[in-house]
Amino acid sequence: MTATLAPGPSGTTTGADAAGLLRSEWTKLRSLRSTVWSLLLLVAVTIGFTALFTGLTVAQWDQLDPAQTAQVVADPGRMALGAGFQLGQLAVCVLGVLVMAGEYSSGTIRASLLAVPRRTPMLAAKTVVFAMLIFIVGELTAWPTFFLGAAILHSRAPVSIADPGVLRAVIGAGLYLAVLAVFAIAIGALVRHTAGAITGIIGLVLVLSPLAQLLPGSIGKHIHTYLPSEAGSLIASPRQGANDMLGPWQGFGVFCAETAVLVAAATILLKRRDA
Amino acid sequence: MIEVRELTKSYGAKVVIDRLSFTVLPGHVTGFLGPNGSGKSTTMRVIVGLDHPDSGTATIGGKRYAELSRPLRTVGALLDAESAHPGRSAFNHLLYLAQSQGLPRSRVDEVLELVGLKDVGRDRTGTFSLGMRQRLGIAVALLGDPQVLILDEPINGLDPDGIFWIRNLMRQLAGEGRTVLVSSHLMSEMAVTADSLIVIGRGQLIADCSTSEFIGRSSHRSVLVRSSDPVRLRTALDAAGAQVVPGEDGAVSVRALDARHIGEIAARDGIVLWELSPQLASLEDAFREMTHGHRDFGSPTGPTADAKRQPETHVVAAAGAGAGATR
Numbered sequence: 001m002t003a004t005l006a007p008g009p010s011g012t013t014t015g016a017d018a019a020g021l022l023r024s025e026w027t028k029l030r031s032l033r034s035t036v037w038s039l040l041l042l043v044a045v046t047i048g049f050t051a052l053f054t055g056l057t058v059a060q061w062d063q064l065d066p067a068q069t070a071q072v073v074a075d076p077g078r079m080a081l082g083a084g085f086q087l088g089q090l091a092v093c094v095l096g097v098l099v100m101a102g103e104y105s106s107g108t109i110r111a112s113l114l115a116v117p118r119r120t121p122m123l124a125a126k127t128v129v130f131a132m133l134i135f136i137v138g139e140l141t142a143w144p145t146f147f148l149g150a151a152i153l154h155s156r157a158p159v160s161i162a163d164p165g166v167l168r169a170v171i172g173a174g175l176y177l178a179v180l181a182v183f184a185i186a187i188g189a190l191v192r193h194t195a196g197a198i199t200g201i202i203g204l205v206l207v208l209s210p211l212a213q214l215l216p217g218s219i220g221k222h223i224h225t226y227l228p229s230e231a232g233s234l235i236a237s238p239r240q241g242a243n244d245m246l247g248p249w250q251g252f253g254v255f256c257a258e259t260a261v262l263v264a265a266a267t268i269l270l271k272r273r274d275a
Numbered sequence: 276m277i278e279v280r281e282l283t284k285s286y287g288a289k290v291v292i293d294r295l296s297f298t299v300l301p302g303h304v305t306g307f308l309g310p311n312g313s314g315k316s317t318t319m320r321v322i323v324g325l326d327h328p329d330s331g332t333a334t335i336g337g338k339r340y341a342e343l344s345r346p347l348r349t350v351g352a353l354l355d356a357e358s359a360h361p362g363r364s365a366f367n368h369l370l371y372l373a374q375s376q377g378l379p380r381s382r383v384d385e386v387l388e389l390v391g392l393k394d395v396g397r398d399r400t401g402t403f404s405l406g407m408r409q410r411l412g413i414a415v416a417l418l419g420d421p422q423v424l425i426l427d428e429p430i431n432g433l434d435p436d437g438i439f440w441i442r443n444l445m446r447q448l449a450g451e452g453r454t455v456l457v458s459s460h461l462m463s464e465m466a467v468t469a470d471s472l473i474v475i476g477r478g479q480l481i482a483d484c485s486t487s488e489f490i491g492r493s494s495h496r497s498v499l500v501r502s503s504d505p506v507r508l509r510t511a512l513d514a515a516g517a518q519v520v521p522g523e524d525g526a527v528s529v530r531a532l533d534a535r536h537i538g539e540i541a542a543r544d545g546i547v548l549w550e551l552s553p554q555l556a557s558l559e560d561a562f563r564e565m566t567h568g569h570r571d572f573g574s575p576t577g578p579t580a581d582a583k584r585q586p587e588t589h590v591v592a593a594a595g596a597g598a599g600a601t602r
Contacts, residue, residue: 017344017377024375031367032360106360110325111368111415114352115375117324117341122375274326 021116021125028108029099029129038095039133042177043141046088050145053083054152061156069156076157077166077238080149081142081173085236088141089229092134092177093205096184097197099130104192113275120267123189127182127263134181138174142236146170165238165248172235172248179232179252179259180205186262189270205229221245231255276301276454277322277423282331284317284478291317293478294331299456301422304449306469306486307458310566314478315458316354319427323352335423345376351416352425356408356432358415361401365392365411368400369418376419386414391440405432413441423454430464442468462559466490476566490561498529498537501550508546515540526550 029035057064057072057079072079103109116122146166150159161167184201191197205228212224224230225245232255234240235248246254277299284292292314299305309315320326322333324340332339335350343349359368369383387396390410395403400411409432416424426445430438445468449455456473459465465472465486472489474482482489497520502508505527509519517532529537534553541548556564 020374020377024371027367027371027374028363031363031371033362102360106362107355107357108360108363108368110354110358111372112375113325114323114354115347115372117343117346272327274320 018121018125021121022129024115025122025125025129028112028126029133032098032102034098034102035095038091038098039137042088042091042095042137045091046084046141047145047148048084049087050080050084050149051152054080054149058152058156072153073157075237075239075241076150076153076159077146077163077169078236078241079157080146080153080159081169081236082233083149084145085142085173085177085233089177089180089205090202092138092180093184093201094198096130096134096181097188097191097194097201099126100185100188101192101194101197102188105194109275119270123185123267123270127185130185131178131181135174135178138177139171142170142173145173159238163238168248169236169238172252175252176232176236176255179255180229183228183255183259183262186259186266189266190262225251226254226258228255228258231258276337277333277335277425277456278337279318279322279333280331282318282321282333283329284314284321284326285329291478292321292328295475295478295480296331297473297480297483299454299473300471301454302449302452303470304445304455304457304468306465306472307456307475308460308462308465308472308562309458309475309481311460313476313566315475316427317478318475319352319354319425319456319458322425323350323354325354345419347372347376347415347419347421348378349419349421350423350425351419351421352427353409353412353416353429354425354427356405356412359400359408359411362399364397364399365403365414366396368411369414372415372418378419382418386417389417390414406434406437409433410437413444421453424448424456426455426457428459429457430459430461438464462557462562466558474562474565481565486558489565490555490558492561492565496530496556497554498532498534499526499550499552499554500529500537500548501526502541503547503549507544508541511540511544511546512537528554 061069103112112122113119146161150161153159159166161170187201187204188194188197191200209224209227209230212220212227214220215223222245231246231251234244234246234251237244237248240247244251279298280296282292282295283290295314295318307315307319317326318333321328322335322340323346335343340346340350359365365387366383369386370380373380373383384393384396387393390413392407392410392414395407400408403411409429413426413429416426424445429441429445433441442464445455445457449470457469459468469486471485472482473480474489482492484492499522500508501524505521505525509527512519512529512532515532515536517537518530520528520530522528534551538548538551
């Protein structure tokens with residue numbers, strides 16, 4: 001009977017610890033259906049809504065407010081990318097929360113922390129794997145989204161990938177989603193309850209922005225500018241708009257800093273709290 | 276070897292583990308007993324680093340759990356059946372754990388076969404029965420072929436075959452020189468499985484001894500006696516200070532006097548004994564007697580931790596000056 005329990009080949013070590021942890025987190029991620037569904041939703045919603053919004057804009061062009069059409073002409077790339085990503089990003093928010101808070105709601109966190117009792121390496125590996133996956137899928141979404149949007153807008157507001165800032169914006173869309181993925185994992189780790197964390201992040205990303213714009217004067221404008229999703233998504237806009245107080249990389253830097261603070265808080269709490 | 280020293284843990288104002296110390300040695304199955312809410316699970320969670328103690332230490336082979344590199348190769352733990360994502364297959368659950376420990380994929384198939392889940396390994400664990408989830412938890416514990424096993428209520432939800440299997444598995448693992456700490460609320464199970472016991476109540480140590488010693492320590496020991504003249508025997512035994520309780524078919528149950536003395540008294544008075552058999556208290560009796568006053572159930576609401584702790588001093592003293600005494 002000892003034979004069945006003997007270590008056999010299991011006694012041999014395969015790969016370094018860090019590589020093992022990354023593989024482990026990749027296995028966790030790919031083995032859940034919610035991952036596949038969320039990513040399909042990200043691609044479909046983003047491309048679909050860009051097609052819908054640019055299509056409607058072109059179809060209604062002559063009835064539109066001249067100020068609106070002027071905005072589209074000034075930066076058609078922003079329209080092509082922004083229309084779809086505004087909603088598509090929610091899939092990243094939800095999946096990021098599920099990836100972390102789902103460990104708590106299912107109890108998997110106990111198995112995970114028994115395997116990695118120092119905890120921080122587990123969170124780090126999970127964050128790296130998820131952010132990389134979202135960056136790749138984000139780019140795979142951004143390119144067709146841009147070319148589709150640009151093709152639809154072509155007759156009214158032509159834009160090319162060679163135009164200033166456009167290449168950076170298309171790559172930036174994936175970068176923004178990757179950092180948003182980290183942001184969502186941190187929220188999930190802090191809140192630990194799936195429903196609460198999803199409500200929280202959707203509030204932060206979607207609801208707070210229009211609310212902040214209702215605030216009077218420059219306070220509202222400043223708060224709006226520094227909101228994570230507002231600052232972060234500047235990198236996905238080819239040109240700096242008249243109302244943008246920050247440049248694309250500045251905005252992205254603000255978003256990265258805010259995310260870093262959340263990750264730090266999540267790490268400290270993950271280490272301190274009983275699991 | 277597992278060493279717990281002066282471990283204390285509170286949740287808010289409630290003291291769950293109170294200066295608990297014990298050692299679990301390799302080569303034995305050590306049963307971990309205590310009433311509900313006595314702190315067994317919390318103690319196990321602290322040993323494997325899921326919960327942080329307020330003070331005191333818990334070490335495995337001299338190291339804190341968090342200091343172990345690739346801990347699943349040293350310690351296998353089954354804490355509760357609900358620690359796998361219902362949407363993930365058993366295979367993938369084990370695979371991600373194996374990868375985090377640098378264990379090969381083939382080991383996953385090995386443990387799935389070992390616990391009898393080979394055929395359902397690719398099914399999502401959400402479709403599993405409690406018994407199957409329990410087997411998966413045992414597969415996780417065995418994954419890294421660890422020298423130390425910590426199993427919290429492992430037979431929960433298992434069918435008789437499963438119970439027989441896990442009982443033999445634990446004995447086999449201990450026989451190979453591994454350290455096995457297993458908690459259970461089923462006394463009968465512990466009586467046949469555990470070589471030694473650690474008994475706690477309200478987070479404090481009540482007993483730390485062999486199973487037979489624990490049973491023997493109980494005052495419930497009695498002697499069953501059948502004789503030719505129960506009435507005269509009873510009078511004689513009463514006179515000797517024994518407690519005699521009439522039983523069925525003219526038999527009597529005698530306490531506070533051992534078989535030798537009963538036999539001598541009968542011989543002196545010329546009474547023929549047909550049966551004279553010492554009855555050992557069941558583990559359950561011993562457990563209930565010793566944890567009396569340690570139960571959290573039904574205790575009046577509101578007493579402070581100090582007030583609660585008061586009566587236990589007597590119980591520990593009554594349990595004898597053996598290894599059980601904590602102070």
